[in-house]
Amino acid sequence: MMQPNVAVLFGFGINCDHETKAVFELVGAKADRVHVNRFIQGSAALEHYDILAVPGGFSFGDHLGSGRLLGNRMRFAMRDALQAFVDAGKPIIGICNGFQVLVKTGLLPGPSESASPDFVQRGSLSLNDSGRYEDRWVTLEFDPDSPCIWTKGMTRMDCPVRHGEGKYIMPSEQALDQLAHNHQLTVRYADPTTNPGEGLTDEPLPYPLSPNGSMRNIAGICDSTGLIFGLMPHPEAVYARWLHPHHTRHEAPTEANDDDLSGWEGEGLQIFRNAVEYVRSNR
Amino acid sequence: MRDVRGDVVRRQLAADHGLEVPQVRSITGFLLNGETSSEAIQTRVDDLFADPIIEHGAVNTLLLTTNAFASKPDAVITIGFKPGVTDNPGKAATDGFLTLFPEDTEANIATYLTYVFYGLPATVDVSWLAETLHNNLIERAILADAAMCQRQEWPELHYPAPPEQVFIAPQSVNLEIEDAALIDLSTTGLLALNLEEMQTIQHHYRDAEIRQARKSVGISPNAPTDVELECLAQTWSEHCKHKIFASKIHHVDRETGEDSVIDSLFKTHIMKPTHDMQQEVDWLLSVFHDNSGVIAWDDQWSVCMKAETHNSPSALDPYGGAMTGIVGVNRDILGTGLGARPIANTDVFCFGPPDWEGDLPDNLFHPSRVLRGVHAGVRVGGNESGIPTVNGAIVFDDRYIGKPLVYCGTVGIMPRNLPDGRPSHVKTPVAGDIVYMVGGRVGYDGIHGATFSSLELTEESPSSAVQIGDPITQKKMVDMILEARDLGLITCITDNGAGGLSSSIGEMAEYTNGCEIDLAKVPLKQAGLSPWEILVSESQERMTVAVKAEDQPAFDALAKLHEVEATPVATFTSSGMFHVYHGETTVAYLPIEFLHDGVPQLQLESEWTPPTLAAFSPPSQVDHGQLLHAMLSRPNIASKETWVRQYDHEVIAQTAIKPFVGIERDGPGDAGVIAPIHGESHGLVISCGIAPRYSDIDAGAMAAAAIDEAVRNAVCVGLDVDKMAGLDNFCWPDPIESVKTPDGRFKLAQLVRANRELERVCRAYRLPCVSGKDSMKNDYGSGPDKISIPPTLLFSLFGDHPDVRKSATSDFKHAGDKIYLVGSSSQELGASEVAVMLTESGESQGIGGQVPLLLQPEKNLTTYRALSSTIHQGWVKTAHDCSEGGLAVALAEMCIGGRVGAEIDIDGTGSGDVWGRLWGESLGRIIVAISQENEEAFLAAMKGHPTTVLGEVTADQNLIITDGPDALVAADVEGLVTAWKGTLDLTGGVA
Structure with a gap:
């Protein structure tokens, strides 16, 4: 089977590069950790890759606003390569700090019509209302009608958030309405007591169900094509069931299935598999 | 907005x-x-x-x-x-x-x-x-x-131009002076050397051969330069040389009549037992001599761990001091072998009470401010470095107002062998290798950190000893160095911590027996630093790395790619000399042997007389239910969630048991478990134990309790007890008798007793100490206002976990599960949390009495092994250690984790009275819960080990505890949650 090539960006304080590479490999891709400067200096070429992942971390220490400085490096030094990558219809994911980078570069949410990226910032991610960086598990619910190729078939999952600046903000209700209309509000924080499929709401959920006070409980958005996706929570950190805080509340493997890890796949892996399968089916 | x-x-x-x-x-x-x-x-x-x-x-x-x-x-x-x-x-x-x-x-x-x-x-x-x-x-x-x-007069700051630094060429320092003047020179120069050490240096410069050799390189023949004196002071500091642990101790025990001599506590009680164990197992790869201890984890990977303290800097600047603590210990991992990758942090803090209302000595911050600052420093340092904080503790005691303890630990991983075939835990430098300084630049910050931490805190403590870490500069450096390692470019690496270049290059030069350093090549934050300052500055984010001359272009290119500054500043030689230039001029010329082995052994006096404390006298009428709520809200027991949740504890996607467990993810985790290789369920357990209060009765019991707690915590999650290693981090008040420390003999006797127990328990547990550290001057002030911390041993443990899918956590799982106590309770309430609480409130005369003892650790080990096997079988999914607050608090925490009730009868759980069995802190006890279908298998496996049925998990929300017919506690679980979670939530809410 065809093995898509994934570029997992790292350097300058990105720190989820190892696990992001690992999850793509677990679903059959070939993934490289590529230092940002290798693209800028030209010792690596973005066009040779099928998928770009901007992992989580603390690029430049989040100073001057999370994602701002790395976003600028990409916006000014990798502009043409990124434009060509997007124009070629290749998927991009930004997780946590990577999402912040994609928002600050303007790749997310991007222009409203299917168009080439214009690198204009339209939204922002600001400090959590609590004022605190926190690591906590939240419940996410996905918009089933989202064009996002990364989240096909997903309804609900538990997932950790680990950020201090995850409050998604847009300057106007109209701007949010526009995204909602296009089903670009791909994933949102949900109340776990609601039924799966009925958790999406515009009404702000209380802390800590919404860990940051995001407008309309937004956890992640996609661009109008559905190829570029960013989210604050960390689906790569749910690649195995043993990473779920409740795993000891369920049965341990028995001798019969001891060697079989397949039953232990975590819910987050599907996001990465979706993109790999998208690339395979579009080749 | x-x-x-x-x-x-x-x-x-x-x-x-x-x-x-x-x-x-x-x-x-x-x-x-x-x-x-x-x-x-x-x-x-x-x-x-x-x-x-x-x-x-x-x-x-x-x-x-x-x-x-x-x-x-x-x-x-x-x-x-x-x-x-x-x-x-x-x-x-x-x-x-x-x-x-x-x-x-x-x-x-x-x-x-x-x-x-x-x-x-x-x-x-x-x-x-x-x-x-x-x-x-x-x-x-x-x-x-x-x-x-x-009036619209707004405050306006202007660019802070750094003060002009005046370059002072090296001066020679005349040591041919009276003894009193030598002492004076040491004190005023912050050298922290005693008279004998100053005299040893004085004698060195009287040697005719030395004088001749010095003359030939053009350096003052008869006297040290300031560069040399500073270099010796750093290298010989208590911080770097652990002179107290290496001392010859005359120990007298007034209780037993013992009168003996101990030649080095470290060699006798720590190193020897580990070396003995190294003969018997094949997984102890590197112990004591490197920046951290290394054990083989599987055929492909080895793991290492190191813990350090950063107490004095954290007292002066809690934020910066703590941050440099955590990023500093990360560098110890990076500097282990040929470079290991930091994958997990641990943080253990000891503070004054956050609600302290008494007086504060000059120059000390309120404990709540220390807590905030230290926490923020460690949070930023750990989170921005992308290293999960998987385990830790926060301990409170009035005496930590004088000096907070900030322990930071890091676990690292490295391939057993590099792509070029070299084992990665062995450094391989040869003469001729080029020595780089990599990472940050050298500045005026951090001068005299090592010597400063070897002195007690005073109002005049220097601000230059405080620095702020820069995690992003360090993260870039870590990325670069690990790539360099895998490309086979590194022959030797160490961290620049205490003592700066003088220590890092000096220590590495022991491998080849010599080096030549040119201080003029060292990149500076600002011009004008004098040579001695460049040599000893502890400016952060720096590693010292040796590469072969032919590998320099590749190393330089990698540095450029990562935007990391890497500058060749020295060359290894085999001349036997630590030879330092500034440009063309020799500014220091010291024999490697004298530098490292020249410090004279301290001779110290130790005398043990057991302290007399008023006995714990529990009130005759008491509502144990009320007491439980009060105990749960004690800072030492209360939930630390507000603080711990602000650490990233699962970056790297490996943390299988997190600091929080249970249905609402807010119950206490006993130990961290990680599965560091993605896609594999083989795990590593990380835990700790600390029990400083017991030192009030016996520091030996304190040490034993800390070790047992670390092991117990790890057993609770499924440790393989046959493959575990420990770290001993001692924080002591100054134990050298002097005018300032009239009770030095007693404090040293406490250290002797702690070390003896450390050896006894570690040998019994087959638990080798592979690395450790000591901080021996944790006092504030002098005279009647002096504050000395309680002698404190942090024992950290890392060990194997065969399969993280077969782990247990402390939360009760399902109604109907059977609850057992493994171990038994004795009448051991001395220095217990309940004794302290009731003494503070005036309801008890004191905290004295029997402190928890570890009488037969060999038996505990076999019990732990049996219990671990039931977890590895998947039979036991619930286990929780009993420590502060005993059985009652442990049970309450298990109910909180599961948001379920339990019906408990403590009759038959040991020899103690109701206080001993409910609140006592006897060691070796773990509470487990088992589903009914696995109960029989569990009991069969635990046959021959003390295992007593306690009761059952219930669906209603009440914790009911009885002692036979006597009702003791009937508490609503939500009420327990409120009591437990309120105390340390100092956030002011989210509104």
């Missing part, structure tokens, strides 16, 4: 001072020192300095004068760093500025924060307010009070 930075200040004032301010707003300021015109910057403000969606920006205009701040505030406070202090946002801003204006190559940016207060009560003194918001050791604050705000 919400101003969260302002909200944080508003909530903190409410939480710490009960001061309600309706609104606080914030301004981030950038002070540019560069050539670019303000017109040019004006067009790019929204690209860099302000977020176009959420912020206002202005150039050359105070935002306070714009429409963004139309209404008049009541106070304005602007805080910036003092000149020369690390300004991380400023550094990032400079980097970002150069992306936009690459031609302005010399540009530098400093930052400040302005807080704007609305509705501030008129009674509040704005100067006081400013004091609470900044640390004048490292920051400056200017302010406008209400009248100034009316």
Whole structure:
């Protein structure tokens, strides 16, 4: 089977590069950790890759606003390569700090019509209302009608958030309405007591169900094509069931299935598999 | 739009001072020192300095004068760093500025924060307010009070030009002086050397051969240079040489009549047992001599661990001190073998009570402020480095007001062998290798850290000993060095910590027996540093790395790619000499042997007389249910969730048992478990134990309790007890008898007893100590106001976990599960949490009595092994260790984790009375719960081990505890949750 090539960006304080590479490999891709400067200096070429992942971390220490400085490096030094990558219809994911980078570069949410990226910032991610960086598990619910190729078939999952600046903000209700209309509000924080499929709401959920006070409980958005996706929570950190805080509340493997890890796949892996399968089916 | 930075200040004032301010707003300021015109910057403000969606920006205009701040505030406070202090946002801003204006190559940016207060009560003194918001050791604050705000006189900071540094050429220091003058020289120069050590140095320069050799290299033949004296002081410091642990101790025991001599506590009680165990197992790869201890984890990977303390700096600047603590110990891992990757952090803090209302000695911060600062430093250091904090503890005691303890630990992983075949835990330098300084530059910050931490804290403690870490510079360096390692470019590596280059290159030079350093090549933060300052500065984020000459181009290219500064500053030789140049001039010329082995052994006196304490006398009438609520809200027991949740504990996607467990993910985790290889369930357990209160009765019992707690915690999650290793981190008050320390003999006897117990218990547990550290001057002041910390051993443990899918956690799982006590309770309430609480409230005479003892550790080990096997079988999914607060608190925590009730009968659980069995802190006890279908198999496996049925998990929300027919506790679980979670939530909420 065809093995898509994934570029997992790292350097300058990105720190989820190892696990992001690992999850793509677990679903059959070939993934490289590529230092940002290798693209800028030209010792690596973005066009040779099928998928770009901007992992989580603390690029430049989040100073001057999370994602701002790395976003600028990409916006000014990798502009043409990124434009060509997007124009070629290749998927991009930004997780946590990577999402912040994609928002600050303007790749997310991007222009409203299917168009080439214009690198204009339209939204922002600001400090959590609590004022605190926190690591906590939240419940996410996905918009089933989202064009996002990364989240096909997903309804609900538990997932950790680990950020201090995850409050998604847009300057106007109209701007949010526009995204909602296009089903670009791909994933949102949900109340776990609601039924799966009925958790999406515009009404702000209380802390800590919404860990940051995001407008309309937004956890992640996609661009109008559905190829570029960013989210604050960390689906790569749910690649195995043993990473779920409740795993000891369920049965341990028995001798019969001891060697079989397949039953232990975590819910987050599907996001990465979706993109790999998208690339395979579009080749 | 919400101003969260302002909200944080508003909530903190409410939480710490009960001061309600309706609104606080914030301004981030950038002070540019560069050539670019303000017109040019004006067009790019929204690209860099302000977020176009959420912020206002202005150039050359105070935002306070714009429409963004139309209404008049009541106070304005602007805080910036003092000149020369690390300004991380400023550094990032400079980097970002150069992306936009690459031609302005010399540009530098400093930052400040302005807080704007609305509705501030008129009674509040704005100067006081400013004091609470900044640390004048490292920051400056200017302010406008209400009248100034009316007149629109706004505080304005200017670019903090670093003070001029005056280069002083090396001087020779005459040591042919009276003894009193030698002592005076050591004291005034912050050398922290005693008379015998000063005399040893004096004698060195009287040797005719030495004088001849010195003459031949053109350095003052008869006297040390200031560079040499400083270098010796750093290398011979207590901090670097552990002179107390290496000393010859005359020990007298007034209780038993023993009169004996111990030649080095370290060699006798720590090193020897581990070396003996090394004969019997094949997985102890590297112990004691490297920056951390290394064990083989599987055929492909080895793991290592190190813990350090950063107490003195954290007392002066809690934020910066703690941050340099965590990023510093990360570098110990990076500097292990040929370089290991840090994959997990542990943080254990000891503070004064957060609600302290008594007096504070001069120059000391309130414990709540120390807690906030230390926590923030470790949070930023760990989180920004991308290393999960998987385990830790926070301990409170009045005496830690004098000196907080900030233990930071890090676990690392490395391949057993590098791609080029070399085992990665072995350093391979040869003479001729080029020595690089990699990472940050050298500055005036951090001069005298090693010697300073070897002295007690005083009001005059120097601010230059405090630094602020820069995690991003370090992260870039870590990325680069691990790539260099895998490319086979590194022959030797070590961290630049205490003692700076003098220690790092000096220690590495022992491998080849010599080095030549040129201090003129060392990149500086600012010109003008004198040679001795360059050599001993402890400026952060630096590694010392040796590469072969032919590998230099590849190493340089990698540094350039990662934007890491790497400068060759030295060469290894085999000359036997530590030879330091500044340009052409020799400024230090010391024999390697003298530098490392020349320090004379201390001769110390130790005398043990058991302390006499009023016995714990529990009240005859008591409501144990009420007592349980009070105990759960004790800072030592209460949930630390607010603080711990702010650490990233699962980056790297490997943390299988997190600090929080249970249905609501807020129950206490006993130990961290990680599965570090993605896609595999093979795990590693990380735990700790600490019991400083027991030192009040016997520091030996304290040590045994700490070790047992670490093992017990790890067993609870499924440790393989046959493959575990430990770290001993001793923090002691000064144990050397002197005018300042009249009770030095007793404090040294406490150290002797702790070490003897460490050896006894570790041998019984087959638990080798592979690394450790000691910090021996944890006192504040002198005379009647002196505060000495309780002798404190932190015991950290890392060990194998065969399969993380077969783990247990402390939360009760399902109604109907059977609850058992493994181990048994004795009447051991001495120095227990309940004794301390009731003594503080006046309900007990004292805390004296029997302290928990570990009488037969060999038996405990077999019980632990049996229990672990039931977890590995998947039969036991619930286990929790009993420590502070005994059985009652442990059971309450298990109910909280599961949000379920339990019916418990403590009859038959041991020899103690009801106090001993309910609240006693006997060691070796673990509470487990088992589903009924696995009960039989569990009992069969535990046959021959003390295992007593306690009761059953219930669906209703009540914890019911009885002692046979006597009802003791009937408590609603939600009430327990409230009691447990309230005390340490000092956030001021989220509103």
